[in-house]
Each structure stands twice: as structure tokens, then as C-alpha cells.
Amino acid sequence: MTTDHIRVPLVVPGTRPELADVEAKILSERGRISLLYQVLLNSKPIAQGWEAMLTAVRNRTSVGPAIRELVILRVAVLNQAAFEFDAHVPHAEKAGLSQEKIEGVRAADVPQVYTDLERLVLDLTDRMTRDVTVPAELMQQIQSHFGVTETVELVATVAAYNMVSRFLVALNVSH
Numbered sequence: 379m380t381t382d383h384i385r386v387p388l389v390v391p392g393t394r395p396e397l398a399d400v401e402a403k404i405l406s407e408r409g410r411i412s413l414l415y416q417v418l419l420n421s422k423p424i425a426q427g428w429e430a431m432l433t434a435v436r437n438r439t440s441v442g443p444a445i446r447e448l449v450i451l452r453v454a455v456l457n458q459a460a461f462e463f464d465a466h467v468p469h470a471e472k473a474g475l476s477q478e479k480i481e482g483v484r485a486a487d488v489p490q491v492y493t494d495l496e497r498l499v500l501d502l503t504d505r506m507t508r509d510v511t512v513p514a515e516l517m518q519q520i521q522s523h524f525g526v527t528e529t530v531e532l533v534a535t536v537a538a539y540n541m542v543s544r545f546l547v548a549l550n551v552s553h
Contacts, residue, residue, distance in 0.1 A: 381413065385549045389419035400426050407433050412465075414542075417551055435538045439531035443473035448496060449503050449532070450539045452483045456507045459543035461552045495523065499532065506536045 381388060391401050391411045397419055404415050407429065411419075418425040436446070447470035454463035470480050479496075482489045488500050502520055505512045521529045546552075 383550050383552065384413075384417065386417055386420055388413070388416040391416070391419075394419070397422060397425075400429065404429055407437070413461075414465075414546065414551060417549055432538060432542070435531075435535050439535070440528050441531050441535055443469070444475055445496070445499055445532070446535055447473045447475060448479065448483065448492075449499060449535050451480060452500055452503045453507055453536060453539040454543050455483050456504065457540065457543035457547060459546050461546050462539070462543045464553065498523065502532070503536050506533070507540055 389397065392398075400419070400422055401411060404411050404425070408415070415425065415429075418428050439446075441449075447466055450466045451463055451470055454460070454466065467480060476491075478489075478491045482491050483500070488497055488504075492500065498516075498519055501516060502512065505516060517529075520532065524532060
């Protein structure tokens with residue numbers, strides 16, 4: 379894999395003693411220091427904050443893994459972040475999403491393969507990603523299904539993965 383297209387240098391794990399603590403945290407949470415984290419390690423405070431936020435979003439909220447991965451895949455498609463999409467397909471499969479649902483997020487109009495709840499979540503994802511503003515009626519539907527805590531966590535998931543995809547695209551992080 380060539381990485382010369384990435385717009386900033388990669389930080390090779392273990393080469394900067396001042397990063398040892400953040401690298402250890404990333405390894406403990408992720409099991410490896412991925413290409414994304416090799417880019418993030420160019421800024422210790424950003425790498426630390428990113429790790430804390432994304433660990434909370436991915437591993438500590440009440441949003442179910444299938445819904446979370448559906449959101450992540452849709453955000454990746456909408457923001458043209460192929461690296462993010464490819465990285466999350468295995469997680470989506472592990473969460474139980476069918477190939478039809480995984481591939482369905484690529485469609486401009488959401489196909490009928492999704493449940494009503496999944497369609498609601500995809501609508502929220504589309505509105506937050508494309509329009510930024512979410513209609514009050516849609517947010518009421520989200521809150522009536524998910525409650526306050528999970529609504530906050532779901533919105534944070536969409537927002538966080540918009541951050542991830544936009545970071546990846548801007549710095550040209552890809553395979």
C-alpha cells in the first residue's frame with residue numbers, strides 16, 4: 379500500500395517518545411495504530427481528544443451497533459469518504475447488517491430494505507450531513523423512539539463521523 383498521496387506525514391508508532399502514552403491508549407482501545415491514527419499523531423492533543431471522543435461514540439453509548447454502523451456507512455457515502463466506508467464494512471457485518479443493507483446506503487434514495495426505524499435514522503443522518511438543519515418533526519420522531527440520552531448519542535454519532543470523514547477526505551487519507 380502506498381501512502382504518498384496523504385497530505386501530511388505519517389507518524390510511525392514508537393518513533394516519538396512523547397507520544398508513547400497516547401499510542402498505548404490507542405493500542406488498548408483499538409488493538410492497533412491505524413493509518414488514521416498515524417495521521418492524527420502529528421498532533422498529540424488532537425490524537426488524545428479524538429481517541430477519547432470516538433471511543434465514547436463507538437464503544438460507550440447505548441446506540442446499538444447495527445444502527446451505529448448504518449450511520450457511519452451512510453455518512454461515509456454522503457461525504458465521499460471511501461476509506462471510512464471500507465474500514466467500517468467489517469464492523470457493519472459483525473453488527474449483523476446484511477450485504478443488501480450495507481450496499482443500500484450507497485443509493486441516493488434509501489431503498490426499501492430498511493426497517494422503519496433504520497429509515498428514520500438514515501433520514502436524520504442525511505439531514506444532518508447534507509442540510510445541517512434537522513426539521514423539528516424529524517427530531518421529535520427520533521426523541522419519541524430513542525429518548526433523550528440515546529438521541530444525544532445518536533446525534534453525536536452522526537456528527538462525529540462527519541468529522542472523521544471530512545478529516546479523511548481533506549487530508550486525502552485512503553488506501
